[in-house]
Amino acid sequence: MRSSKRAALLLTLGVLGIAGSLFAAGPVPKSEPNFYAPTGYFASLAQELRVAAKNGSTVSIVQLGDSHIQAGHTTAPLRASLQASFGDAGRGWIGWYALYGSNSPRDYRVTSSGFGWQRELILKPEGTRPMGLGGYVLSTRPSSRFTIGVTSSDHPFRQMHLVRTASSLPLTAFPLAELRTGRFSTGAYVVDTLSWRSPYTSVTLTGAEENDADEAVYAGCVLLSGKGGVLVHDIGINGAAYRHYALADYVEQLSLLEPQLLILSMGTNDCYSTHFQIADFTDSLEQMLMLLKEILPKTKILLTTPPPSFFRQASTHYVVTGRRRKHRKKVTTMTYRFNENAARVSEEIMHRAELHGVAAFDLFSAMGGQSGINSWIADGLMAGDRVHYSRDGYERQGRLITSALERALTLR
Incomplete structure (x- = not known):
């Protein structure tokens, strides 16, 4: 089954070399409302993957992010899928x-x-x-x-x-x-x-x-x-935002991994504040993209938007108990309010991807946004803090990202 999957994907990628040069630059695919990439953007990466599967070279992919990435569950589906198709170059x-x-x-x-x-x-x-x-x-x-x-x-x-x-x-x-x-x-x-x-x-x-x-x-x-194949690295720091990574000294460190593709999966910590300003976020994102263009000019970029999250607030009240009602019991109630800033950040990320000519996947909308997140909660895929997710929840996010990238590779 593994070999048939690999053969099918390689066959699809093989057609792309002919098709890729027939189109002018523009957003593709039109049938993917959650995904943007300039036409032909992934042509070189698709070629590098074919070569790696054939002659044992290595393709290096890095997913960089926050606590959603540090645990490793979001990146695992991408690693498993690409290594099954193009070879296992190691844990990374x-x-x-x-x-x-x-x-x-x-x-x-x-x-x-x-x-x-x-x-x-x-x-x-x-x-x-x-x-x-x-x-x-x-x-x-x-x-x-x-x-x-x-x-x-x-x-x-x-x-x-x-x-x-x-x-x-x-x-x-x-x-x-x-x-x-x-x-x-x-x-x-x-x-x-x-x-x-x-x-x-x-x-x-x-x-x-x-x-x-x-x-x-x-x-x-x-x-x-x-052996040759694909290396998929996951690097995450709990609490990290774009402003933390948007430093020349840090971006230079990424070159040690020689990434052909860098997936930036951040935004939750950027917007998790009632004092959030979209202009501040845009400045950090712009700084990161400019540094990457200068320091890693050959690296393809895929931005992913933050998943839905909630603000939470604890309120305390007392309940009188006992037959003579002399005892007071402290009760804490947690209330949740949807973080609309995540939607604004997601829209800005997709917009900036088009301006800079890089790829972006709108994970926020692919998960259903504010209306769709209730089903994730009902299925036990979101953690109790309504910011983080369960292991199954992160793996499902990872599969959404993986499917979008693989479709982009075949469509180029």
């Missing part, structure tokens, strides 16, 4: 969220022993350490002895790209790995490559016993299968 980005006490995707695990880690987040960078690719930076004492365990049971790997500052020493691995230092570099960061002859699902990284480095600063790692 491994965020070391657990080392600073945050939530992580469930398909991998990162642990550490030794001296505790200090963190800085892109939400409020202190400027003492260069911000890392994952939207955070972790540091420990250069002289401390520590180990980091990385486990990826669903995606065995033969290679690891480890991101560290140039002033930090490389980490050694068990089982023993071949080490090539500083294969890539951007700003303060370099990427070491660790390779094994056989695939592993778990390795241990260790700092040097005698460490005379100036610092010990690390940003995470990438796991690769050693």
Whole structure:
């Protein structure tokens, strides 16, 4: 079944090379009210996917976002579908969220022993350490002895790209790995490559016993299968908005992953305020798009709009209980009001996509917007805070994004 799906998609993509040059620039497809892309926008990406499936090259895709992305559930359907069709190049980005006490995707695990880690987040960078690719930076004492365990049971790997500052020493691995230092570099960061002859699902990284480095600063790692195909990276930070990522130093870090496609999935935190101003959001989005155009000019961009959300407010009252009605019981009631700002942000994202000639998928309207969200709540797909979603809810969102992208690839 997997091979038939792959053959069908490859056959469809093969026709596109002929059709793509026959149309002038304009929005497509007309039959997709939730999706916009200039005609031919995904032609090169479709070609790169065909080549990857045929000769073992790698296509790198990054989905960057907020808490909706950090948990990993939204990106999982895209990874599974594209890798089934074009080859599994590996799990991709491994965020070391657990080392600073945050939530992580469930398909991998990162642990550490030794001296505790200090963190800085892109939400409020202190400027003492260069911000890392994952939207955070972790540091420990250069002289401390520590180990980091990385486990990826669903995606065995033969290679690891480890991101560290140039002033930090490389980490050694068990089982023993071949080490090539500083294969890539951007700003303060370099990427070491660790390779094994056989695939592993778990390795241990260790700092040097005698460490005379100036610092010990690390940003995470990438796991690769050693085969060609598709890498789908998910990078998210709880609470992140466009203004947090729209920094030249951060956008430069994205080049370490060499993305052919960057999916920007944000907007909830931008608009989750009663003092929201659409002009402020537009400025942040424009800044991000201009930086991407300057720093990653060959990368295709797909914007996705934020899913529906609600404002919530707690009200407290007291109920008199007991036979003599002498007891007062405190009762807290939670009320919810639909966040109409999300609709405004979604409309602005779609508008800016057309102005900049990039692709956009209106997840907000594809989910039904204000009227359709009630069915998601009834099906248990939205969390109790009415901002986040259940695992099934995020996976359904991921399937909507995946289907829209795959249709765009076949229509080009």
